Structure formats: C-alpha cells, structure tokens
Amino acid sequence: MMLKTTSEIDIVKANSSKINEVDFENLTFGNVFTDHMLVCDFKEGKWEKPVIKPYEPFLIDPSAKVFHYGQAIFEGMKAYKDENDDVWLFRPDENLDRFNKSAVRMAMPEIPEEIFIGGLKTIVDMERSWVRKGLGNTLYIRPFMIAVGSGVIAQPSSQYRFMIILSPARSYYSGEVKVIIAEHYSRAANGGIGAAKAAGNYSAQFYPQKLAQEKGFQQIIWTDDATHTKLEEAGTMNVFFRFNDTIYTAPTSERILDGVTRKSLIAIAKRDGIKVEERSVLVSELIAGAKDGSLKEIFGAGTAAVVSPIVGFQYQEDYYELPKIENSLAIQLKDKLTKVQYKLAEDTFGWTVKV
Numbered sequence: 161m162m163l164k165t166t167s168e169i170d171i172v173k174a175n176s177s178k179i180n181e182v183d184f185e186n187l188t189f190g191n192v193f194t195d196h197m198l199v200c201d202f203k204e205g206k207w208e209k210p211v212i213k214p215y216e217p218f219l220i221d222p223s224a225k226v227f228h229y230g231q232a233i234f235e236g237m238k239a240y241k242d243e244n245d246d247v248w249l250f251r252p253d254e255n256l257d258r259f260n261k262s263a264v265r266m267a268m269p270e271i272p273e274e275i276f277i278g279g280l281k282t283i284v285d286m287e288r289s290w291v292r293k294g295l296g297n298t299l300y301i302r303p304f305m306i307a308v309g310s311g312v313i314a315q316p317s318s319q320y321r322f323m324i325i326l327s328p329a330r331s332y333y334s335g336e337v338k339v340i341i342a343e344h345y346s347r348a349a350n351g352g353i354g355a356a357k358a359a360g361n362y363s364a365q366f367y368p369q370k371l372a373q374e375k376g377f378q379q380i381i382w383t384d385d386a387t388h389t390k391l392e393e394a395g396t397m398n399v400f401f402r403f404n405d406t407i408y409t410a411p412t413s414e415r416i417l418d419g420v421t422r423k424s425l426i427a428i429a430k431r432d433g434i435k436v437e438e439r440s441v442l443v444s445e446l447i448a449g450a451k452d453g454s455l456k457e458i459f460g461a462g463t464a465a466v467v468s469p470i471v472g473f474q475y476q477e478d479y480y481e482l483p484k485i486e487n488s489l490a491i492q493l494k495d496k497l498t499k500v501q502y503k504l505a506e507d508t509f510g511w512t513v514k515v
C-alpha cells in the first residue's frame with residue numbers, strides 16, 4: 161500500500177502538554193484527548209489546507225446542517241506501540257475506504273488520501289508519547305466529518321469539517337456480556353444507512369439499548385428488519401457464532417457494517433485452519449444449537465474491544481446460557497490479532513503501517 165505523507169499541513173503546537181496530568185492506569189474509554197487535533201475544511205467545492213492545532217472547542221453556527229439533518233460520519237481506529245518504541249497503525253487504508261463510502265452515502269464529499277492518511281500519520285507522530293507501550297495500551301483515533309454549512313433548509317450542506325482527535329485508551333473489558341435478540345427494533349434496513357458509519361445509526365440504537373439495559377442485558381443482537389429471523393450485529397460490533405468447530409458471521413450487506421476487525425479475524429481464521437463461513441445464521445438455528453449443545457460461542461468483534469465474548473442470550477421469554485469454554489476461539493483469535501497489531505507476531509498479511 162502506498163501511503164502519502166504530506167508537507168501540506170500547517171502545524172500550530174500547543175504551548176505545553178497535558179500528558180503529565182493523565183492517569184494512564186485509570187482511563188475511561190474516550191474521555192481524555194491528546195494535546196492536538198487536525199482540522200480540515202471543505203468550502204466552495206474543495207478541501208482546504210489541513211491544520212494541526214491545540215485541542216480546543218470551536219464555534220459553529222446554530223443553523224449548521226449537522227444539528228438539524230444529521231450529516232455526520234466517523235471512523236474508529238487505533239495506534240499501537242511495539243517493544244522498540246515504534247508506533248503502528250492497523251489497516252488505515254480500510255478506514256479511509258469505508259470513510260469515503262460513508263461520505264458518498266450521506267451526500268458528503270470524499271476525503272483525499274493525502275489528508276486522511278497523511279494527516280493521520282502526522283498527528284499520531286506528533287502525539288507518539290501518548291501511545292503507551294504494553295499489550296492493551298492504545299491510542300484510539302477518531303476521524304470524523306460534520307456538515308457545518310448554515311441554514312435550516314433540508315438539503316446537503318455545501319461546507320464540511322473533517323477532524324481527527326485522539327484519545328489514549330486501555331483495552332476495555334465490558335465484563336460479562338448478556339445479550340437480547342431484537343424482535344421489534346432494527347439497527348438498519350435495506351436501502352438505509354446501516355453500512356455507513358453514520359452518527360444517526362448510533363442515536364437510533366440508544367433507546368432500544370436503554371430498554372435492553374433496564375432488563376439486565378448489555379447489548380442487543382440485531383436481526384434483519386424485514387423478518388427478525390437473521391442474526392446481524394451485536395450492538396455496534398459485528399457478531400460471530402461458533403457451532404461445533406466452525407465459526408459463522410453474516411455476509412456484509414446494506415444492513416451490516418463492513419468491520420475491519422471482522423474481516424481480519426476471518427482472514428486469520430482461514431490462514432490458521434479454523435473453519436469459518438460467511439453466511440446468515442438464523443435465530444431458529446441459534447435456539448436449536450443452544451438446546452442440543454452444538455452452539456459453543458458467540459462473540460462481538462470491533463476495534464474498541466477487539467473481541468467481546470457473550471455469555472448468554474435472551475429470546476422471547478427464555479434465557480440461554482452458553483457453555484464456559486477453556487481456550488475459546490474468541491480468545492485465541494483475539495490473541496492472534498492483537499499480537500499482529502503490537503508486532504509480537506509476524507504480520508503475514510502486511511496490515512501494519514509504521515508511523
């Protein structure tokens with residue numbers, strides 16, 4: 161992969177760093193941000209010169225389209241530090257690709273590679289002391305774009321702002337995750353925006369998620385909107401099911417986010433002789449598998465938690481507990497993937513990119 165780094169970025173350095181005030185041992189996910197942010201505006205049909213400057217709030221007109229019509233997209237990725245203090249990104253080209261697909265779907269302008277990848281490398285390099293060594297320490301990277309053009313008329317904005325902000329994170333443990341299978345609400349529909357990493361997909365989930373939490377479930381397993389019979393995603397993660405020795409995950413579609421973690425786990429599984437199939441799993445198969453013991457594992461996959469094992473699921477009136485498995489495939493796959501990301505295992509796919 162060709163990565164272009166640009167000298168075309170204006171840099172305004174912070175006078176001092178906040179880094180010494182940060183308790184790296186006790187971070188809550190996504191709450192602390194580094195000293196700088198990248199800002200790049202789109203006006204009159206073109207992207208202006210990006211600027212990296214001190215992290216700070218900024219002004220937007222109250223009539224900006226993002227507030228009224230929700231033109232907002234984002235990405236989530238991480239930087240890792242290896243034992244030699246080198247800093248690495250993981251498959252950033254995939255995030256760029258997906259960002260631009262999201263942009264097209266939301267009638268927003270695509271971002272050039274020089275700005276996305278070049279900007280990413282420059283700002284992560286500036287903030288490299290915020291990337292801590294050691295398995296589980298990462299710098300979470302949040303590129304996003306919002307419509308900043310003013311006017312409460314329902315049409316796409318003519319002005320946009322692309323930004324990158326960075327947040328140090330410890331790998332997060334969500335504790336025991338119990339899920340409930342969606343029977344009424346949907347995350348996405350055919351022809352909708354489910355395959356885009358659009359802010360609105362998240363706000364639409366908050367209410368059903370709250371109802372699930374009130375019933376004691378941490379996550380919802382989303383089913384297809386038309387029939388609620390096919391299992392699609394777990395919360396904001398892709399979802400895998402293991403029956404006997406084969407793992408299954410739904411094929412990507414208009415309703416399913418094309419996760420980088422998902423595709424990386426599939427590739428690693430195939431390389432290492434773990435049987436994996438991309439096909440829809442039905443709710444009825446899940447119930448049958450839970451009853452006859454062939455269902456061994458369910459796990460979510462996404463950048464934030466990498467792999468999130470699920471201990472049981474509720475469907476209608478019944479709760480089904482999964483067996484407790486030593487050396488689960490979820491943990492094996494997570495281990496293999498994180499070792500590539502931290503340069504502790506050979507990167508046979510050429511996924512890691514040095515900053």
Ligand SMILES: *Cc1c(COP(=O)(O)O)cnc(C)c1O
Nearest residue numbers: 396397398417419420421462463
């Ligand atoms: C971001 C996201 C994922 C996971 O994608 P990764 O690239 O693996 O982080 C899965 N599902 C949804 C709905 C998402 O928004």
